[in-house]
Amino acid sequence: MEERNQTLPDDYSSFVLPTLLAGLNPPPKRTVLDLGPASGENVDQLAIHAKSRCKLYIANFFEDLSEAGPGARKNAKTFGATCGRLLEFPAEESFDLILAWDLFNYLALDEVEVLVGHLSRLTKSGTRLMAMVSIYRQIPDRPFRFLIRGSDSLRYETVSRGLRDSPRHKEIDLVKRMAGFKVERAMLLRNGIQEYSFVR
Amino acid sequence: MSVWKKNEAEIDPPMTTSSTVASPTPAPRTDSKSRGLATIGPSIALRGDVTGEEDLIIEGRVEGKVVLKKNSVTIGRNGRVKADLFAKIITVEGEVEGDLSAHEEVIIRQSGKFRGNISAPRVTLDSGCRFQGSIDMEQALAQQAKEAKATEAKPAPKPSAEEKQTTLKPTMGASPQA
Numbered sequence: 001m002e003e004r005n006q007t008l009p010d011d012y013s014s015f016v017l018p019t020l021l022a023g024l025n026p027p028p029k030r031t032v033l034d035l036g037p038a039s040g041e042n043v044d045q046l047a048i049h050a051k052s053r054c055k056l057y058i059a060n061f062f063e064d065l066s067e068a069g070p071g072a073r074k075n076a077k078t079f080g081a082t083c084g085r086l087l088e089f090p091a092e093e094s095f096d097l098i099l100a101w102d103l104f105n106y107l108a109l110d111e112v113e114v115l116v117g118h119l120s121r122l123t124k125s126g127t128r129l130m131a132m133v134s135i136y137r138q139i140p141d142r143p144f145r146f147l148i149r150g151s152d153s154l155r156y157e158t159v160s161r162g163l164r165d166s167p168r169h170k171e172i173d174l175v176k177r178m179a180g181f182k183v184e185r186a187m188l189l190r191n192g193i194q195e196y197s198f199v200r
Numbered sequence: 201m202s203v204w205k206k207n208e209a210e211i212d213p214p215m216t217t218s219s220t221v222a223s224p225t226p227a228p229r230t231d232s233k234s235r236g237l238a239t240i241g242p243s244i245a246l247r248g249d250v251t252g253e254e255d256l257i258i259e260g261r262v263e264g265k266v267v268l269k270k271n272s273v274t275i276g277r278n279g280r281v282k283a284d285l286f287a288k289i290i291t292v293e294g295e296v297e298g299d300l301s302a303h304e305e306v307i308i309r310q311s312g313k314f315r316g317n318i319s320a321p322r323v324t325l326d327s328g329c330r331f332q333g334s335i336d337m338e339q340a341l342a343q344q345a346k347e348a349k350a351t352e353a354k355p356a357p358k359p360s361a362e363e364k365q366t367t368l369k370p371t372m373g374a375s376p377q378a
Contacts, residue, residue: 029338038308038331040324052337060332 014154015187016197020097020130021151024050030096033089033119035061035103037145045148057095059087062106062143079111083118095122098129101146102193104174105134105166112169113177120180120200129181129198133174136192139166156191171196236271242278250283258294269303277311290320292329 024030030050034042037060046056064086065072072082098119104112116129123129141162147155174196175183184199236254240246244260255272258279265284266273272289275281279294290302292312300306302320313330323335 038325038329040326043323043325043335047337050337054338055334055336057334058331060330063330064332 010191011149011153011155012189012191012193014152014195015189016130016185016195017148017154018152019185019197020128021045021049021148023097023128024054027053029053029055031055031057031093032097032099033057033059033095033122034099035059036099036101036143037063039145039147041147041149045150049151057089057093061086062103073111076110076114080114080118083115087118089122093122094124095119095127098123098127100129100131102132102134102139102143104131104169105139106143108167109169109173109177112174113179116178116181123180123200125200127200128184129178129196129200131174131196131198133169133194133196134166134192135168135188135194136166137168138163140164240279256287275312 024032024046030053032046032050032054034056036042036058038058043056046054065082068082068086071078073079107115140158140160141164142159145157145159147157149155171183171186171194175181175198178198180200181198182200183196185195185197187195189195237257238252238254239257240250240260240262242259246261247263249264250256250262250266250268252268253270254268255274256266256268257274257276258266258281259276260278261280263282266281266286268287270288272291273285273287274291275294275296277293279296281294281296282298283296284299284301285296286301288303289305289307290300291307291309292300292314293309294311295313297315299317300314300320301318304320305322305324306318306320307324308314308326308329308331310326310328312326314333316333318333318335325331
């Protein structure tokens with residue numbers, strides 16, 4: 001099982017994706033925040049499901065956080081300031097869907113709390129947040145690149161060959177740190193990824 | 201600086217050349233297809249508005265605004281642009297910070313680094329490109345509808361076969377895997 005995590009990319013069924021994509025169907029216009037790297041495939045799929053009535057923000061948060069250096073996440077205060085700098089959106093914006101992908105695997109629980117707290121002001125009742133947490137001891141040293149391959153399928157692309165320890169966040173701990181969000185759906189996939197759809 | 205909330209005060213000091221350019225340096229013309237193609241070379245730095253009616257390749261530095269609504273603008277691999285761009289087709293191979301508005305398509309190539317907001321009926325993001333900003337799909341649709349309405353209201357001269365345009369689908373594009 002540990003080996004399998006290293007030999008991706010591969011296509012896997014997603015059990016939360018259909019609900020998330022169906023939620024984009026208009027009316028009204030939807031606003032999506034993708035915290036992962038830019039992907040033409042994902043833009044395409046989101047446009048299809050939102051029938052082009054959608055505004056998509058792409059943040060590439062992990063990449064920018066890595067480039068910001070270790071000082072940017074020295075403690076909760078500096079990490080909060082970094083979130084403010086890297087994720088500054090128009091005050092009137094309100095997200096319907098946030099795609100965190102497997103970002104939480106690369107953040108400490110305190111950082112998850114700060115990040116979600118930062119984004120919370122741009123959410124509303126019904127905002128969904130998608131996250132994926134590995135149950136393995138080790139994970140790739142950089143987040144996967146996820147490509148939406150259809151309404152219920154995701155391709156996992158490995159960006160690097162190195163491995164690092166996984167924080168293996170537990171659901172109960174995550175929920176405690178995600179003020180205002182509750183688990184809408186959780187599913188452990190055969191590839192060792194626990195998929196979550198959180199909702200406010 | 202916020203990508204989505206532009207702060208004019210944060211613009212860097214003027215670069216070496218400071219002027220409003222009506223017609224950029226023309227590129228060598230080799231055949232009929234390259235006619236109407238202008239190039240801002242790698243050693244050129246300018247600040248101001250760039251306007252005209254030629255396709256443009258930017259390999260140098262530009263700060264300000266680029267308006268070539270009937271033409272294509274390509275920011276080459278060496279190009280560094282801090283400006284809002286308005287064109288028919290915009291292709292980013294270098295670095296761009298600003299808002300892009302295209303009547304037809306915006307393409308961010310694998311080597312492209314973009315920070316800003318995009319409004320276009322079609323957006324192509326190559327695998328591996330760096331993108332931070334937003335894509336407003338509805339705004340692009342509205343712009344398209346507005347232009348279609350304006351075209352209907354104003355009887356246009358009969359177009360030649362080459363000038364005929366196909367109706368653009370309001371979809372976003374994905375490029376093949378790199």
